[in-house]
Amino acid sequence: MLDSLENRKVYEDILLQIHDIVQRDNLRVGDKLPSERELSEQLGVGRSSVREALRALELLGLIETRRGEGTFLKHYRHNRLIDVLGFFILRDYKTKKDLVEMRKLLELDAVRLACRRAGDKHFEEMERILAVAWERVERGEIPTEEDYLFHRVICRSSRNSILHRIWAPLVEYSDTVRSTSLAREGRAKTALMEHEQIMLAIRNGDEQTAVMRMREHLENSKL
Numbered sequence: 001m002l003d004s005l006e007n008r009k010v011y012e013d014i015l016l017q018i019h020d021i022v023q024r025d026n027l028r029v030g031d032k033l034p035s036e037r038e039l040s041e042q043l044g045v046g047r048s049s050v051r052e053a054l055r056a057l058e059l060l061g062l063i064e065t066r067r068g069e070g071t072f073l074k075h076y077r078h079n080r081l082i083d084v085l086g087f088f089i090l091r092d093y094k095t096k097k098d099l100v101e102m103r104k105l106l107e108l109d110a111v112r113l114a115c116r117r118a119g120d121k122h123f124e125e126m127e128r129i130l131a132v133a134w135e136r137v138e139r140g141e142i143p144t145e146e147d148y149l150f151h152r153v154i155c156r157s158s159r160n161s162i163l164h165r166i167w168a169p170l171v172e173y174s175d176t177v178r179s180t181s182l183a184r185e186g187r188a189k190t191a192l193m194e195h196e197q198i199m200l201a202i203r204n205g206d207e208q209t210a211v212m213r214m215r216e217h218l219e220n221s222k223l
Contacts, residue, residue, distance in 0.1 A: 010045060014053040017043050022073065033063065033071045103170040104218050106163060107151065111198070111214045113158035115207045122157035126150060126199045133192055142182050143192070150195050154202070181221045191221065 021027075021034065021042070033039070036054070040047045054071060057063045065071045114122070133146035148171060155164045182188050194217040201210035 010049050011053055011056075014039075014043060014045060014049055015056070018053065018057070027073055029073050029075045031073050032069075033073065035070060099170050103167065104215075106167045106170070107154070107218065108211050108214055110155045110158040110160075110163060110167070111202065111210045112207050113160060113163075114154050114202045115205045115210050117159045118154075118157035118202055122153055123199065123203055125153050126195075129153065130192060130195060130199070133195075137188050137192065142188055144182055147182060147191065147195075154198070157202075187220075191217070194220065 018033070018039065021039075027033070033054075034042065036047050036050050039050045039054075043050065054063065054065075058065060058071075062074055063071050064074050129146050129149045133143035133150070136143040136146065151171065152164075152168075155167045158164070182191060194213065198210060198213045198217060201213055
């Protein structure tokens with residue numbers, strides 16, 4: 001591991017220079033990066049430093065190494081940085097209130113974007129999820145999973161992959177809160193009716209009503 005300030009500086013410079021090479025050569029997802037040896041020669045640094053930088057990019061899901069073939073670029077959506085940060089942040093008790101607040105902000109913005117960007121496939125998925133949820137409620141079950149899936153569709157229909165990637169770990173944290181909320185007497189049915197109102201407002205492209213319905217839903221859910 002790199003353990004000195006000087007080595008960390010070299011390591012960071014290598015990452016920046018690899019980014020410059022990607023930009024300069026107009027490399028795209030699936031394209032092959034120069035080999036360790038070629039990068040070492042181009043950048044004027046040792047191969048061990050290049051190897052360390054490439055390992056970091058691979059751990060974050062930005063590149064992949066195929067045995068006998070080389071190293072290739074992956075889509076930025078596979079970047080695990082947000083997941084890694086979430087893993088640590090969600091374990092800090094002092095930040096939990098802020099995280100719940102952030103989830104509300106994200107979902108309200110997701111609704112706004114969904115009103116402009118949601119397509120037929122998103123509405124079909126929402127309707128399917130709601131149908132399953134109603135069936136579970138009628139059987140006396142708590143549709144916790146369907147609640148999660150409904151909100152996930154809204155985030156996905158915003159067509160903003162970063163918003164969705166940030167939202168996901170926040171919901172993982174609030175899973176216990178959601179389950180407790182839905183278990184309250186009559187809450188599951190009320191929550192489903194609120195979901196239907198949110199979906200209708202999004203389908204109509206009515207941002208003001210959609211945001212209002214979502215805000216009320218989150219407040220009623222004690223999130």
